[in-house]
Amino acid sequence: MAEKLAKNFSLDKQDVPSGATTMLLDSEDPKEQLLEECEEIWKQVEECQNRLTLQDVETLPDSDLKLSLLIKRFKALTAEFNQWQKRTPEIMTRNSDVLVALGRDQLQKLDHELEMVLSTVNAKNKKLKEDLIREQKWLEEQQQIIDCLNQTEEEMSNQVVYFSEKRAFQELKSKMLQIKAYKEDVLNALGDFLEEHFPLPENSGTAKKKRHSSEEQDVQLISLHEILENLINKLVNTPHDPHITITASFWSPYIELLLRYGIALRHPEDPNKIRLEKFDQ
Amino acid sequence: MSMLAAFGKLPTLNSATILLVGTNDIFQQQLAETILKEKQDLKINIVFFFSHLAASLPLPVERDHIRPRIDLIVFMINIQSKYSFEDIEASLIHVDANFFLGKVCLLVTGVGRMNQISVDMDAIWKLADRYCSPVLFCELECEKVRTVTAQRLLRMLQVCAGHVPGISSLSFSSLMKSSIDDSNYMA
Numbered sequence: 001m002a003e004k005l006a007k008n009f010s011l012d013k014q015d016v017p018s019g020a021t022t023m024l025l026d027s028e029d030p031k032e033q034l035l036e037e038c039e040e041i042w043k044q045v046e047e048c049q050n051r052l053t054l055q056d057v058e059t060l061p062d063s064d065l066k067l068s069l070l071i072k073r074f075k076a077l078t079a080e081f082n083q084w085q086k087r088t089p090e091i092m093t094r095n096s097d098v099l100v101a102l103g104r105d106q107l108q109k110l111d112h113e114l115e116m117v118l119s120t121v122n123a124k125n126k127k128l129k130e131d132l133i134r135e136q137k138w139l140e141e142q143q144q145i146i147d148c149l150n151q152t153e154e155e156m157s158n159q160v161v162y163f164s165e166k167r168a169f170q171e172l173k174s175k176m177l178q179i180k181a182y183k184e185d186v187l188n189a190l191g192d193f194l195e196e197h198f199p200l201p202e203n204s205g206t207a208k209k210k211r212h213s214s215e216e217q218d219v220q221l222i223s224l225h226e227i228l229e230n231l232i233n234k235l236v237n238t239p240h241d242p243h244i245t246i247t248a249s250f251w252s253p254y255i256e257l258l259l260r261y262g263i264a265l266r267h268p269e270d271p272n273k274i275r276l277e278k279f280d281q
Numbered sequence: 282m283s284m285l286a287a288f289g290k291l292p293t294l295n296s297a298t299i300l301l302v303g304t305n306d307i308f309q310q311q312l313a314e315t316i317l318k319e320k321q322d323l324k325i326n327i328v329f330f331f332s333h334l335a336a337s338l339p340l341p342v343e344r345d346h347i348r349p350r351i352d353l354i355v356f357m358i359n360i361q362s363k364y365s366f367e368d369i370e371a372s373l374i375h376v377d378a379n380f381f382l383g384k385v386c387l388l389v390t391g392v393g394r395m396n397q398i399s400v401d402m403d404a405i406w407k408l409a410d411r412y413c414s415p416v417l418f419c420e421l422e423c424e425k426v427r428t429v430t431a432q433r434l435l436r437m438l439q440v441c442a443g444h445v446p447g448i449s450s451l452s453f454s455s456l457m458k459s460s461i462d463d464s465n466y467m468a
Contacts, residue, residue, distance in 0.1 A: 066413065073413060
């Protein structure tokens with residue numbers, strides 16, 4: 001309770017001198033009066049202080065520290081509450097000069113603060129106006145973009161050609177037929193070329209060759225055309241395993257030829273297998 | 282053992298005194314400088330107590346007569362150092378019980394990098410709960426946070442020194458404490 005009192009007094013004290021300084025010019029009498037009042041309050045503060053110093057410094061207990069602190073807080077809060085209940089607002093001085101000066105002082109302070117608020121609000125207002133103008137400009141631009149896009153959309157919709165499934169199908173079919181015919185042509189040309197330039201070895205075979213083939217139990221050799229056809233078919237039918245095994249019916253010079261000119265490739269692990277060069281990759 | 286008394290001296294006119302207790306580190310000194318830089322109507326005194334290893338409160342007796350009455354004690358705990366926590370724990374014992382009526386506050390610094398903390402948050406909460414004192418968190422390395430922290434401390438100091446009419450340090454700290462409890466429940 002005593003602490004509270006001391007605090008209140010110190011509060012009052014602190015308020016008064018700020019008014020007192022402005023009073024200096026007005027007259028000597030109110031100033032003296034004010035100082036006297038201050039002295040009186042200060043005396044009371046000292047009295048409270050003296051009572052307080054008589055109190056021993058309280059050591060914190062080791063056990064139940066929190067409890068004791070809470071009890072202390074409770075007591076203090078209750079005392080404070082009672083103090084507020086009992087307290088009546090008091091006028092610090094009855095001297096009208098002092099009161100007028102103090103009032104003027106506070107009004108001036110308020111005036112200054114309000115001016116600051118006004119300038120802040122004005123600045124904010126200005127900024128908001130600028131923002132508004134900027135936003136309006138932005139809106140206009142967006143509107144223009146929308147108009148432009150709408151126009152483009154209209155133009156585009158005029159140009160739309162309606163997609164017909166049947167027609168597309170027909171087109172694809174005719175294209176496919178063309179390609180098939182072309183493929184046929186190419187294959188025929190290849191066959192003619194091969195027949196003309198790479199005939200079966202029997203037709204132009206030498207005696208040596210004949211002897212060879214007779215040694216190999218006279219296997220029926222196949223033409224280069226057939227070898228190529230095998231390779232192509234194998235690649236097309238089983239793309240995952242395009243290798244074919246070289247049998248006795250393959251005439252080895254033709255195999256050499258295919259390998260040398262990069263038309264066929266040997267299997268990397270099995271030399272008896274070849275495949276068509278990866279033309280498609 | 283001498284204690285730090287709450288009401289041992291008369292208050293000084295138009296001034297308030299804050300006691301900073303902590304390990305001597307550069308950011309805590311910068312905080313003190315920031316507090317002094319803040320524009321104030323009243324005169325702010327700062328009493329440093331930067332403990333080194335194995336040193337804790339009370340304040341040394343020899344200069345006691347020129348020291349003003351202390352209105353607010355701020356215990357600064359560097360969350361990245363175990364020693365600072367232990368020092369503060371040891372220092373708290375030397376404080377007059379009257380200070381715990383709202384004139385003590387724990388300031389936890391260095392919370393910017395939570396991966397480097399070496400003091401358990403639970404321990405800090407427990408300490409604050411034990412002494413019924415509010416906890417503030419801040420990262421003193423960041424200038425903005427330092428300024429804000431200085432302003433908060435100054436506001437508390439004004440209340441504690443009785444410069445805010447109608448509010449006592451006790452009621453103020455009770456308000457602060459309940460908000461901390463609330464946040465504790467939410468966590």
